[in-house]
Amino acid sequence: MDIAVRPDRAVADLRALADLTGGPGGARRVCWTPEWEKARGFLRERLGELPVTVDVDEAGNLWARLEGARPETVVIGSHVDSVPSGGWLDGALGIFAAVETLRAIAETGTPPCTVSLIDFADEEGARFGRSLFGSSWLSGSIKAGDVRDLRDAAGDRLGDVVAEHGVDLDRAPAAAGRLAGVRAYLELHIEQGPVLESAGLAVGAVLGTFGVERHRIAFSGQAAHSGSTPMPVRRDSLLAASRFALAARDGAVRHEGVATVGAAECTPGVATVIPGATTILLDQRHLDAGELAAMLAEARASADEAAAAEGCTVEWERIWQIEPIPFDPDLIAAARRACQAVGGTDYALPSGPLHDAAEMARLVPTVMLFSSSTNGISHAKEEDTPVAHLELAIRAYAQTVGHAIDLVAAG
Amino acid sequence: MDIAVRPDRAVADLRALADLTGGPGGARRVCWTPEWEKARGFLRERLGELPVTVDVDEAGNLWARLEGARPETVVIGSHVDSVPSGGWLDGALGIFAAVETLRAIAETGTPPCTVSLIDFADEEGARFGRSLFGSSWLSGSIKAGDVRDLRDAAGDRLGDVVAEHGVDLDRAPAAAGRLAGVRAYLELHIEQGPVLESAGLAVGAVLGTFGVERHRIAFSGQAAHSGSTPMPVRRDSLLAASRFALAARDGAVRHEGVATVGAAECTPGVATVIPGATTILLDQRHLDAGELAAMLAEARASADEAAAAEGCTVEWERIWQIEPIPFDPDLIAAARRACQAVGGTDYALPSGPLHDAAEMARLVPTVMLFSSSTNGISHAKEEDTPVAHLELAIRAYAQTVGHAIDLVAAG
Numbered sequence: 001m002d003i004a005v006r007p008d009r010a011v012a013d014l015r016a017l018a019d020l021t022g023g024p025g026g027a028r029r030v031c032w033t034p035e036w037e038k039a040r041g042f043l044r045e046r047l048g049e050l051p052v053t054v055d056v057d058e059a060g061n062l063w064a065r066l067e068g069a070r071p072e073t074v075v076i077g078s079h080v081d082s083v084p085s086g087g088w089l090d091g092a093l094g095i096f097a098a099v100e101t102l103r104a105i106a107e108t109g110t111p112p113c114t115v116s117l118i119d120f121a122d123e124e125g126a127r128f129g130r131s132l133f134g135s136s137w138l139s140g141s142i143k144a145g146d147v148r149d150l151r152d153a154a155g156d157r158l159g160d161v162v163a164e165h166g167v168d169l170d171r172a173p174a175a176a177g178r179l180a181g182v183r184a185y186l187e188l189h190i191e192q193g194p195v196l197e198s199a200g201l202a203v204g205a206v207l208g209t210f211g212v213e214r215h216r217i218a219f220s221g222q223a224a225h226s227g228s229t230p231m232p233v234r235r236d237s238l239l240a241a242s243r244f245a246l247a248a249r250d251g252a253v254r255h256e257g258v259a260t261v262g263a264a265e266c267t268p269g270v271a272t273v274i275p276g277a278t279t280i281l282l283d284q285r286h287l288d289a290g291e292l293a294a295m296l297a298e299a300r301a302s303a304d305e306a307a308a309a310e311g312c313t314v315e316w317e318r319i320w321q322i323e324p325i326p327f328d329p330d331l332i333a334a335a336r337r338a339c340q341a342v343g344g345t346d347y348a349l350p351s352g353p354l355h356d357a358a359e360m361a362r363l364v365p366t367v368m369l370f371s372s373s374t375n376g377i378s379h380a381k382e383e384d385t386p387v388a389h390l391e392l393a394i395r396a397y398a399q400t401v402g403h404a405i406d407l408v409a410a411g
Numbered sequence: 412m413d414i415a416v417r418p419d420r421a422v423a424d425l426r427a428l429a430d431l432t433g434g435p436g437g438a439r440r441v442c443w444t445p446e447w448e449k450a451r452g453f454l455r456e457r458l459g460e461l462p463v464t465v466d467v468d469e470a471g472n473l474w475a476r477l478e479g480a481r482p483e484t485v486v487i488g489s490h491v492d493s494v495p496s497g498g499w500l501d502g503a504l505g506i507f508a509a510v511e512t513l514r515a516i517a518e519t520g521t522p523p524c525t526v527s528l529i530d531f532a533d534e535e536g537a538r539f540g541r542s543l544f545g546s547s548w549l550s551g552s553i554k555a556g557d558v559r560d561l562r563d564a565a566g567d568r569l570g571d572v573v574a575e576h577g578v579d580l581d582r583a584p585a586a587a588g589r590l591a592g593v594r595a596y597l598e599l600h601i602e603q604g605p606v607l608e609s610a611g612l613a614v615g616a617v618l619g620t621f622g623v624e625r626h627r628i629a630f631s632g633q634a635a636h637s638g639s640t641p642m643p644v645r646r647d648s649l650l651a652a653s654r655f656a657l658a659a660r661d662g663a664v665r666h667e668g669v670a671t672v673g674a675a676e677c678t679p680g681v682a683t684v685i686p687g688a689t690t691i692l693l694d695q696r697h698l699d700a701g702e703l704a705a706m707l708a709e710a711r712a713s714a715d716e717a718a719a720a721e722g723c724t725v726e727w728e729r730i731w732q733i734e735p736i737p738f739d740p741d742l743i744a745a746a747r748r749a750c751q752a753v754g755g756t757d758y759a760l761p762s763g764p765l766h767d768a769a770e771m772a773r774l775v776p777t778v779m780l781f782s783s784s785t786n787g788i789s790h791a792k793e794e795d796t797p798v799a800h801l802e803l804a805i806r807a808y809a810q811t812v813g814h815a816i817d818l819v820a821a822g
Binding site: 191192193194195198210212214224225226227228229230231232233236238239241242243245246249252253258259260261262263264265266269270271272273274275278281282283285319351352353354376378379 | 602603604605606609621623625635636637638639640641642643644647649650652653654656657660663664669670671672673674675676677680681682683684685686689692693694696730762763764765787788789790
C-alpha cells in the first residue's frame with residue numbers, strides 16, 4: 001500500500017520533544033527517569049489523536065495497535081530513551097517516523113493487516129549498562145537473575161528502579177506473548193556514522209548488525225631501566241602492542257570489517273622504565289560470522305607474532321561477543337527499492353552499533369533504514385541530520401512499511 | 412701507586428650496612444630520614460678507624476680527608492642514600508669501595524697527594540624528586556629558589572626538611588669551596604643494567620653519562636564510533652602513536668643510542684570509541700650530543716609522518732633535557748687498563764642512568780667503573796651482584812685510583 005506520509009509532521013513532533021526534554025546540554029530522556037516518563041507522556045499525547053489501543057507490556061515496552069483487516073501484524077518503532085546529554089534524533093526519529101506512518105495509514109481507513117507501533121524500554125542501557133533491555137525480553141536473550149542486581153551510579157538496583165516504573169522482572173518474560181501474530185519489524189534510525197554522509201546520501205537500507213568480538217589483550221615483557229638497557233636486549237611490551245595494533249587494523253581492512261584498539265595502558269607507565277606490561281582493548285566487528293572468526297583468528301596469530309618479535313608473551317581475555325545478525329533479504333530488497341524511488345540511489349550498509357532490531361531479527365523478518373548523520377556524530381548534543389535527509393528517510397521508511405503490509409496482507 | 416685493597420673488608424661493610432638499614436623489604440636509606448642518618452653513623456664509625464678528618468659541607472655532603480704529601484686532591488666516593496625498598500649496592504658499593512681504598516692507602520702511610528672520600532647527599536632525590544642534590548651544589552647547577560618549596564608525599568617542604576639535617580639552602584653554594592685543589596673524581600657503582608652481565612664481565616670502564624631528551628607527545632585524530640566508522644575514513648591517534656613508537660625504536664638502533672616510549676594514554680580510552688587523542692612519553696639517550704640531536708630530529712620527522720599517515724596531528728612538549736657528559740679520556744684509559752689487568756677484559760660502556768659523577772665531570776677529570784648487575788635489576792630489593800664480581804670491581808677501582816694519585820702527585 002502507498003502510505004502518504006507528511007514528513008514535516010514527524011519533524012515537528014521531534015522538535016517538540018526536543019523542546020520538552022532537551023536543551024543546550026542535549027537530550028535527557030534516560031530510561032527509568034522522570035524525563036523519560038515525560039517523553040513517553042508526549043508520545044502518548046500524539047498517539048491519543050489516533051484510533052489506536054495503547055498499553056505497556058510486562059517488560060516496559062509501550063505498544064500502540066492499529067487494528068487491521070487481518071490480525072497478522074507489522075510492527076514499526078524504535079526507542080524514545082536517550083543517553084545523558086544525547087542527541088535529538090537517536091531513537092526518537094524512529095518513534096516519530098512510526099507515529100507519522102501510523103497517522104498516514106489511519107487517515108486512509110483500516111489497513112489490510114494490523115500495524116503496531118512499539119517504543120522499546122531502555123534501548124540505551126545508559127543507567128545500568130544493559131542495553132536492548134525491552135527487546136531482549138521479547139527475544140528471550142535476557143534473564144531476571146542477570147540484571148536484577150545491576151546498580152546505577154547512585155547504587156540503586158535495576159530490579160527496584162524498574163519496579164517503580166511498573167516492571168516486575170519475574171513477570172517480564174510474559175512480554176514475549178505480544179509476538180503472537182507479528183510477521184515483520186521495521187525501524188528507521190540515524191546512522192550514527194559517516195558512511196551515508198560521505199557518500200552524499202540521505203538514506204540507505206541496512207543489511208544487519210555487525211557481530212562483535214571484544215577482548216582485553218595483555219602483552220608482557222620485562223620492565224627495565226630506559227637508560228641502561230641496550231635496544232637489542234629489550235623486551236618491550238608497548239612495542240609488541242604497537243605492532244599488534246597496526247596488524248589488527250590491516251586484518252580488518254583485508255576482511256572489510258572494522259577493528260579498533262580503543263585503549264592502551266602501560267605498567268609502570270613512566271618515561272624511565274621500559275613498559276613491562278601493556279594491556280589493550282580490541283573491538284572487532286563484521287557482518288559475516290565466518291569473516292569475523294577469520295579476523296579474530298588472524299589477530300591471534302598477529303599477536304603471537306608481535307609478542308615473539310619483541311621477546312614478549314601475550315594473553316587474551318574475552319570481554320564480550322555477539323554474533324552478526326543479518327536482516328531479512330526480502331525486506332532489505334524492498335528497502336533498497338524504496339531508497340532508490342525516494343532518494344534516487346540504491347545503497348545498503350551494515351550497522352556497526354546494535355539496535356533493538358537485532359533482537360527482533362531473531363524472531364521475525366526485520367529490516368532497518370538509516371538516515372545520514374552529520375559528521376557521523378551521535379550520543380552527543382551535536383548529533384544532527386539535515387531536515388531534507390530526515391524527510392527523504394521518513395518517506396523511504398513509510399514506503400518500505402507499505403510493502404511489508406502488502407506482503408503480510410497477502411499471507 | 413699500588414693500593415693493596417682487601418675487597419672482602421668492603422663486602423663485609425656492605426653486609427653490615429644492609430643488616431643495619433635494610434631487610435626483606437630492601438634498603439631504607441632514603442635521604443633526610445633517620446635511616447639515612449643511621450647509615451651515615453655507620454660510615455662515620457668505619458671512617459673513625461682511619462687517620463682522616465671527617466666533616467659535612469654546607470650542602471650536606473660528608474667528606475673524609477686523608478692528608479697527603481701534596482695538597483692537590485683526588486676525590487673518591489658515591490652516595491649512601493637509597494630509594495625506598497632499594498638494593499644493598501646502589502651507592503653503597505661506591506662508598507665502601509672508597510672506604511676500603513682509603514683504608515689500604517692509610518695502611519701504607521702518607522699518600523703522595525691528598526685523597527678525600529665524599530658521600531654525596533641525596534643522589535636519588537627519592538623524597539623530593541630532585542636527584543644529584545649534593546653534587547649539583549658543587550657544580551652550581553642547582554639554585555635554592557628552584558628546590559626550597561619542593562614537597563614530599565606528606566607535604567613537607569624540602570627547605571624545612573634539609574634544615575633539620577643542618578643544611579641552610581642559602582649557604583649551600585659555599586660547598587663549592589671544597590673543590591679548591593681537587594684534581595680528579597673517581598666512582599665505582601653497580602651498572603644497574605644488563606650489559607656487563609650479558610657480556611659475561613665483572614667490571615667495565617664508563618665512558619660518560621648519556622644525554623637525555625624527554626618529551627610528551629600528543630597525537631590527535633578524531634574520536635568516532637568503533638562500530639560505525641569504516642576503516643578508510645578513520646583518524647586513529649593510537650595507530651599514529653603505534654607507528655611512531657616503532658620508528659623511534661628504529662632510530663635509536665640506527666644511532667646506537669636508546670629510546671623508550673614508557674607510557675601511552677588514549678582518550679576516551681574505551682573499546683567502543685576510536686581514540687581521538689593518544690599521549691605518549693618518549694625518553695631518548697645518547698653519549699654523543701650530535702647523535703642525540705639527530706635521533707630527536709629524526710623522531711620529530713617520524714612523528715610527522717606517522718601522524719600524516721593516520722590523518723592525525725602531533726604536538727611535542729619537552730619535559731626534561733640534559734646534555735651528554737663524557738668522562739676524562741686519560742682516566743677512562745686508566746680504568747680500561749685496570750679492568751684488563753684485574754678482570755682480563757678491557758671493556759667500556761656508557762651510563763644510561765645519571766650519577767653524581769656527571770656533575771663532578773663538569774668540574775674536574777672524572778671517571779666511573781661499573782660492576783655487573785644481576786639480571787640488570789636495580790632500585791629493587793632483588794638488586795645484587797656476584798661477590799666475585801664485586802671483588803674484581805673493587806680491585807680495578809683501587810688500581811684506577813692509584814693511577815690518578817700518581818698523575819696528580821706528578822702535577
